Amino acid sequence: MEPAESSRSKEDSDVWAKLVPTDSTYPPIEIRSREAVICSEITSSSIEKHPWCEIKWNPDKDSAMIRNLSSNVIIIDGKVVGEETVNIISGSEITSGPDREDESQIGSHVVLDGSWKEGERCLSGVNNEAILQTFSSLKRSDEEIALLNTYASIKSNIVVGMHTSRKRPHSLSNDDSNEIALPCPQCGNELGGFRCNRTTTHLHCQGCGGMMPFRSDSVVPQKCLGCDRAFCGAYWAAQGVDAREFNMICHHETFKPVSERTISRIPELVHQNNQFERDITERCIQRTGKTLQAVISDWIIKFDNKELDRTNLQLNHVEMITPMTHLCNDCYNKLVDHLLYWFRVSLPSHLLPSDASNRDNCWYGHLCRTQQHNEEHARKRNHVCRPTRGNINM
Structure with missing residues (x-):
């Protein structure tokens, strides 16, 4: 093109x-x-x-x-x-x-x-x-x-060549033989009791690239509170639209409340993408006799009870986030990163593996950038700790 x-x-x-x-x-x-x-x-x-x-x-x-x-x-x-x-x-x-x-x-x-x-x-x-x-x-x-x-800042994820087909034809309802394909399922057809008109404002989903009508009366959020981006999974699920019938609709699992999410493995971004720290955290969880899901659930309760400092949580509107808040996958992973940080720094020393308890803390703590590209440094120093040099207020 x-x-x-x-x-x-x-x-x-x-x-x-x-x-x-x-x-x-x-x-x-x-x-x-x-x-x-x-x-x-x-x-x-x-x-x-x-x-x-x-x-x-x-x-x-x-x-x-x-x-x-x-x-x-x-x-x-x-x-x-x-x-x-x-x-x-x-x-x-x-x-x-x-x-x-x-x-x-x-x-x-x-x-x-x-x-x-x-x-x-x-x-x-x-x-x-x-x-x-x-x-x-x-x-x-x-x-x-x-x-x-x-x-000047282009925030839309629309790209040239975006595929907007659906598995069944979708067109404006009229008597003409010419059909016009539309990127929003509710443009031209009434679904869930709603149909778009020519004045309807639409939102671009940042997950699938499709479109959904902006609805002030929507019973579910249409934007992620953590990043303020639009995601359509919850909206189409609430409208009773089956994601399997459309190529440009997200599954409801991609955007749902924190309390309804499940997790079976530690996301890669946890501990600043430091695989050595992730491995230590995984072993620490095993020593507690709990699953990762159980540990996250425990710390979500602490988070909801305002027992944790939210300063370093890299999300928008951090004080408004609760277990009932809809988050996208990226923002949920950032929340998990935050919770596992506090899990590690609060862990009794006897639950730390011996190869982890004998390490000195890195001066720059969890803010260290060297750990992301220097494997020896990432392994040698503990980075799940507060910084003592640099911008220690972060």
Whole structure:
């Protein structure tokens, strides 16, 4: 699949906007003409370039207009767009619907800047101090600048060539013979008593890459409290949608409450990916006569009773996390890492293997970076301890 290309007139030489593909392997697409048609080779078996969308500059507004030119829907900021023309702003996320032949997707972010220079749009990041000093009203507030900075960070996991097929055809319900494949199961069909419309905002699942409608009335969370990312497993399970019928739906096991999770082996990220410390912790658990699941359950109770210092827990909203909190797999593993750290530092010395109890503590403790690439150091020193040098407040 080729990166999208824009058509432009010769008289328009200044870049007023650019499309930033969500796949970083493709370069940004600069838009110079006031009306640009974005094209792409959307089938792997053909060199033909197909029109995707038309973007038109609004010279008197801090925005642009986009019109869908493809035979499929496009998705703008989570909303399904057919043939109508809609407004976009800097930071808008544009995703093509899956192509009928290879069901690939194109994903891009729009980068516009609010600064003006003689009626022309400047690239994001270009700053004209002289104009801002002369016309102070054009200067953005700190809040607006912070917001624009967030637009430069692409957080979506949409990639070129994303597969959005389902095992049974999914299309808009109409009398036409042409079917349009949609990445959200509730777009076009009513499932679980709900059906999306053209104003429904959607969330991109960070697990499977599919989409689900944002529901303020959802009985289950749609975002992980530990990382604030969207995951669809709990939502589709609550809607009664069987994940086996769709390729772009997560299984409910990927996003569920801490208390409902089971664990049979220590995750690799535990103890800063130090395999020697993980081995020692595993042997310590065996010496207690308990299973890993039983140990984690015991320490979750201590965690819930506020008996543990949560300072080093690398999750968002740490004080809000309880056994009933929905966490994604990555965040749950980080919680397990935190619990096993406290298990180790609280363990009586007689339960430590002899080869572990005779080691000196590393000065940098669990924050040591050398342990991640130096096996001798990782084995020789104990790293499940507080740092005594460096940033000891971490």
